[in-house]
Amino acid sequence: MSEPVIITCAVTGGMTVPTQSPAIPVTPEHIIQDAVDAVEAGAAVIHLHVRDPETGAPSADLALFEEVLTGLTAASDAILQPTTGGGIGMSITERAAVLPAFRPEMATFNAGSINFGLYGVLARGFDLQPWERNYLESSRDYVFRNSFADLEYMCAQLRGAETKPEIEVYDVGQINNVRHLVERGLLDPPLHLQFVLGVLGGNTAEVDQLLHMLRTTERALGSNSFTWSVAGIGYQGEFRLAATSLVLGGHVRVGLEDNLRVTETQLAGSNADLVAKACALAQLLDRRPVGPAEARAMLGLKGADRTTAGAGEAHRG
Ligand code: KMH
Ligand code: ZN
Numbered sequence: 001m002s003e004p005v006i007i008t009c010a011v012t013g014g015m016t017v018p019t020q021s022p023a024i025p026v027t028p029e030h031i032i033q034d035a036v037d038a039v040e041a042g043a044a045v046i047h048l049h050v051r052d053p054e055t056g057a058p059s060a061d062l063a064l065f066e067e068v069l070t071g072l073t074a075a076s077d078a079i080l081q082p083t084t085g086g087g088i089g090m091s092i093t094e095r096a097a098v099l100p101a102f103r104p105e106m107a108t109f110n111a112g113s114i115n116f117g118l119y120g121v122l123a124r125g126f127d128l129q130p131w132e133r134n135y136l137e138s139s140r141d142y143v144f145r146n147s148f149a150d151l152e153y154m155c156a157q158l159r160g161a162e163t164k165p166e167i168e169v170y171d172v173g174q175i176n177n178v179r180h181l182v183e184r185g186l187l188d189p190p191l192h193l194q195f196v197l198g199v200l201g202g203n204t205a206e207v208d209q210l211l212h213m214l215r216t217t218e219r220a221l222g223s224n225s226f227t228w229s230v231a232g233i234g235y236q237g238e239f240r241l242a243a244t245s246l247v248l249g250g251h252v253r254v255g256l257e258d259n260l261r262v263t264e265t266q267l268a269g270s271n272a273d274l275v276a277k278a279c280a281l282a283q284l285l286d287r288r289p290v291g292p293a294e295a296r297a298m299l300g301l302k303g304a305d306r307t308t309a310g311a312g313e314a315h316r317g
Contacts, residue, residue: 005287006251006295007278008166008194008229009043009271011035012051013257014058014087015118015199015233017132021260021267027053028064032071034271035078038255041272042279044295045079045106046072047166047255049087057131058087060094062101069102069309077292079301080309081106081166084154088116088135088142092150099161102309105301108194109154109165109187112174115201116144144201151177155186164301166229167193170202172213179220191226192299193217194253197241198233205237207244214248227299229253235261242278246285254278 011034012025025031028050035046050064051057065082072080084107086095099107118139122128128136146154158165165187167178181187195213198205203213210230217226229251232241238259242252254274262268262277279289296303 002286002288003249004290004294004298005246005282006045006229006298007043007275007282007289008045008047008081008231008251008253008255009035009038009275010047010231010253010255010257011038011271012049013255014049014083014085015257016260017121017128017135018051018056019126019128019132020121021256023260023268023270024056024256025271026051026056028067028071031068032075035072036075037270037272038275039076039078039292041275042289043078043275044290044292045081047081047083047108047253047257049083049257055129055131057135058090060086060090060097062097065098065102066309069104073304073307073309077304079105079292079295079299080304080307081108083108085110085144085168088118088138092145092153096154096157099157099163103161103307104163104309105296105304105307106166106299107158107163108168109158110144110146110168110170111151112171112177113146114144114170114199116142117200120200148177151181152186155181162302162306164192164299167191168196169193169213170196170199172203172209172216175213175216175220182221189221189225190300191221193226193228194231195228196231196233198237205232205234205241207240210241210244214250227251231258233258235259235264238274239277239281243281243285246282246287252278252282
């Protein structure tokens with residue numbers, strides 16, 4: 001019996017810009033359809049950002065989140081995991097607003113501050129929209145802020161919404177932040193960690209970095225107190241670390257938020273292309289991609305009926 005693996009799909013994100021690939025979903029309809037197709041291809045968890053449907057710029061608009069969450073709730077039984085990371089320039093309260101509004105089963109929790117350098121894209125010759133150029137350039141002076149006060153606030157918002165955090169860890173030092181929050185009773189084991197490797201400002205997307213983070217986490221939290229997954233940034237990062245995670249018993253995140261290519265030289269046509277590749281890799285390495293119901297049991301989630309997405313009054317306060 002091969003060991004189950006949870007595949008998460010990060011559908012659109014706030015790190016890539018639409019000019020980089022026509023496959024990046026922008027409108028709520030495209031985000032919903034691409035996520036449904038990703039579930040069909042084997043994803044159990046859908047990690048969600050939203051974008052301004054006109055410009056494609058990352059957005060914190062709760063009405064857009066409601067449209068996407070409602071549409072996805074109607075179209076699939078996937079575990080829906082909205083971001084609390086948002087995009088460059090969003091405040092902690094803007095980022096956290098999805099929690100009281102929709103009380104999702106899961107949401108991200110970013111375990112510390114890092115620089116978030118996206119400006120390298122500027123040198124790749126894309127004919128960028130003016131906002132995309134400004135957005136990428138602004139990352140030169142951007143700190144993705146998650147101070148201890150921010151972390152305390154987010155922990156309270158997650159607990160208040162009965163939302164299980166997926167703890168995003170970009171740098172090995174953030175593992176000590178997680179231990180600190182567990183010791184203070186602000187995060188509740190068993191934890192689910194997502195090692196996000198390859199952001200300019202965090203640990204690089206290399207196997208030894210992943211191993212270092214995993215061993216550090218085992219020492220800090222105890223090896224039976226957490227499940228873990230890997231999100232590698234870029235083509236090499238995504239699939240080399242996915243393979244490593246599959247061999248080590250971890251879970252896997254793929255998607256156009258993190259990587260735009262399905263081979264070294266080919267752009268992915270959709271998120272489903274990346275999920276299908278991750279599933280094929282899993283099966284080759286004797287891991288069995290699980291559906292949403294089994295993933296819920298593995299992660300100890302409350303069930304989609306305990307969310308308020310699509311309830312309509314959620315964000316009218
Ligand atoms: N967009 C990045 C600044 C998350 O989803 O919580 C952070 C991010 C992490 O995407
Ligand atoms: Zn994200």
